[in-house]
Amino acid sequence: MPVPHLTIALNGPIFELEKRILDAMPLIEHWLRKQWHEHAVPFYCSVDLRNSGFKLAPVDTNLFPGGFNNLNPTFIPLCVQAMMTAVEKICPDAHSILLIPENHTRNIFYLQNVAVLQSIMRQAGLDIRIGSLLPEITRPTPVALPNGDTLLLEPVQRRGNRLHTADFDPCAILLNNDLSGGVPEILQDLEQITIPPLYAGWATRRKSSHFNAYDSVAQAFAELIDIDPWLINPYFTSCGKVNFHEKEGEDCVAAAVDEILRDLQEKYTQYGVKEKPFVIVKADSGTYGMGIMSVKDGADVYKLNRKQRNKMATVKEGLFVRNVLVQEGVYTFESIHQAVAEPVIYMIDRYVVGGFYRVHTGRGIDENLNAPGMHFVPLAFDTTCVQPNPTARPDAVPNRFYAYGVIARLALLAAAIELDRYAKHPVLNTNA
Structure with missing residues (x-):
């Protein structure tokens, strides 16, 4: 696989950061093992990273990952082994699982993801079927996939407090549906275990809550290996009561943008970064790259035209944006064939099982790459994220x-x- 290269000289803070991480590998792995004893690990997860050459940080974390089809097939055994651990830990008696996907019957790429996920779980020894929540799926419906395989979607039924299909009564429910539109009544109060829990969906989660938790994690990790936490942690804040159509909440957003820009400029000066700092404003819940804009001045918030306001006002499922995350923009200086790229890391349980590069030919180094209408080419990693080479440079591919992965x-x-906190204080909302 051709690996995207950094378009700036890798001899500054990021080189030192990678060197610190490599040198501290035993310490880091021991510290992480301790954390997994103290916290229940999400069933699966994907993380979007940005590498600016002077900073390496996560910019989004998805608890319902939809790109398993983009992973290197060589890593499927890793996925199967991790899946066995994940299932045994959360539901040790599980042998039959009903997978509930997104309602993307026309998105073949997403359905390929479902097929790969189903295959991984079958190889992990599970009887798994695909249950659709779509009202038009009234009978088992085969969907042909480009590789010649067929995915069978079955209508979901509910009897009492159990979810099933016509001839399949599973012991657990696996969601690959992020519940952006809220929690359907058919999924509420089930006696079967639901993985991930319902409060992991976007009906409950807030990106600001996630990055608040990440803030404390980054601080502890930075102390562990003696680095500036900013090198791995984007500044952020949030604003509520926003209505882009009615221009409500703009003052909060503009002020937050300017404050982060001031703090960023201090860091850029400290580290000799010549680029102009920027900020990402995005819906505080939801996915699929919707409700996101890049700004370089708080005044930009007041200057949105009607098309831009419409874009920012609604997200997936047509939900109105009421809360926004205002987050430091992290440049991506990785590119391949003149197209910008960002790594996406996949995990099952606590294990990194692979990743890929999201490559976009129509976007810039300071823009969101996970965008509707994107021309994006996934480049599967050809080596794992768990086998560094201590004799090579810190920026060698296995070490990067x-x-x-760290x-x-x-x-x-x-x-x-974050999920621990939601479990203790479950408050469902509908993105109000």
Whole structure:
């Protein structure tokens, strides 16, 4: 696989960061093992990272990953082994699982992800079927996939407090549906275990809550290996009561943008970074790259045209944006064939099982790459994120991937802490 290269000289803070991570590998792995004893690990997770050459940080964490089809097939045995551990830990008696996907019947790429996930679970010794929540799926419906395989979608039924299909009564429910539109009544109060729990969906989660948890994780990790936490942690804040159509909440957003820009400029000056700092404003819940904009001045918030306001006002499922995350923009200086790239790391339980590069030919180094209408080419990693080479340079591919795996696991730990908090104080909302 051609690996995206950093387009700036790798001899500054990020080189030192990768060197610290590599040198501290035994310490880091011991510390992480201790964390997994203290926190329940999410069932699976993907993390979007950005490598600016002077900073390496997560910018999004997804608890319902939808890109297993983009992983290197060579790593499927890793996925199967991790899946066995994940299932045994959460539901040791599980042998039959009903997978509930997103309602993306026309998105073949997503359905390929479901097929790979189903295959991984079958190889882990599980009887798994795909249950659709779509009302138009009234009978078992085969969907042909580009590779010649067929995915069978079955209508979901509910009897009492159990979910099943016509001839399949599973002992557990696996969600690959992020519940952006809220928790359907058919999924509430089930006696079967639901994985991940319902409060892991976007009906409950807030990105600001996740990054609040990550803030504490990054601080502890930075103390562990003696680095500036900013090198792995984006500044952020949040604003509520926002309505982009009615221009409500703009003052909060603009002020937050300017404050982060001031703090960023101090760091850029400290580290000799010549680029102009920028900020990402995005919906505080939801996914699929919707409701996101890049700004370089708080005044930009007031200057949105109608099309931009419409874009920022709604997200997946047509939900209105009421809360936004205002987050430090992290440049990506990785590129391949003149197209910008960012790594996406996949984990099952606490194990890194692979990753890929999201490559976008139509976006810039300071823009969101996970964008609707994107022309994106996934480049599967050709080596794992768990086998660094201590005799090679810190920026050698195995070592860079190990650093990616470490930072991704910090985001996984933050998600674990975040879900602990939701479990103790479950408050469902509908993105109000």
